[in-house]
Amino acid sequence: MNIEDRKWEMMFDSYILSKRIKELGDKINQDYKGKNLLVISLLKGSFIFCADLVRAIDSYNLTVNFMTTSSYGRSTESSGNVVVKSDISIEDISNFDVLIVDDITDTAHTMDFVVKHIAKKNPKSIRTCVLLDKPSRREVDFTADYIGFEIEDKFVVGYGFDFEDRYRNVPYIFCVTDELR
Numbered sequence: 001m002n003i004e005d006r007k008w009e010m011m012f013d014s015y016i017l018s019k020r021i022k023e024l025g026d027k028i029n030q031d032y033k034g035k036n037l038l039v040i041s042l043l044k045g046s047f048i049f050c051a052d053l054v055r056a057i058d059s060y061n062l063t064v065n066f067m068t069t070s071s072y073g074r075s076t077e078s079s080g081n082v083v084v085k086s087d088i089s090i091e092d093i094s095n096f097d098v099l100i101v102d103d104i105t106d107t108a109h110t111m112d113f114v115v116k117h118i119a120k121k122n123p124k125s126i127r128t129c130v131l132l133d134k135p136s137r138r139e140v141d142f143t144a145d146y147i148g149f150e151i152e153d154k155f156v157v158g159y160g161f162d163f164e165d166r167y168r169n170v171p172y173i174f175c176v177t178d179e180l181r
């Protein structure tokens, strides 16, 4: 199935994205002054957002690490079964204030799972940051500490978001407007 055969519309262009990410970076700068910040990027979805976000944070005292999770289910819908495909590569995170970064919170099963998983490693603190939030789809009670944009239940593609594992490289976010589910 090709995206070219679908109806789609622009949702967030690169200018809007960079402006909002700058605001998030400024806020994170203020909140983490003097702290030992460990940013954990959840792959694959957050790799582009996180790359821009960490460059909007001007602290040199920042460590980045990665974790790959996956939620089983149909391609356009997530399910409650979150699995760790690869864990962070730092053993001892007890000296870090952790910021978990993801591209989107939908049902919140992913964030709920990852926050509990990281909490077991006893960091100094844990906060969360997501670019997009779809509160209407929640199955678990969760609100990220830093949110880029709240959106309706639309199928988003580009800027890390995939359509059948493609189009993550598109530098803006668009949504597919014909019926996919």
Ligand code: PRP
Residues within 6 Å of the ligand: 042, 043, 044, 045, 046, 069, 070, 071, 078, 079, 102, 103, 104, 105, 106, 107, 108, 109, 110, 111, 162
């Ligand atoms: C997607 C998305 C979030 C998660 C959100 O990841 O990137 O991580 O689902 O859904 P939830 O709030 O309902 O858990 P996915 O597991 O599909 O893999 P990907 O990041 O590799 O695209």
Ligand code: MG
Residues within 6 Å of the ligand: 042, 043, 044, 045, 046, 069, 102, 103
């Ligand atoms: Mg993901």
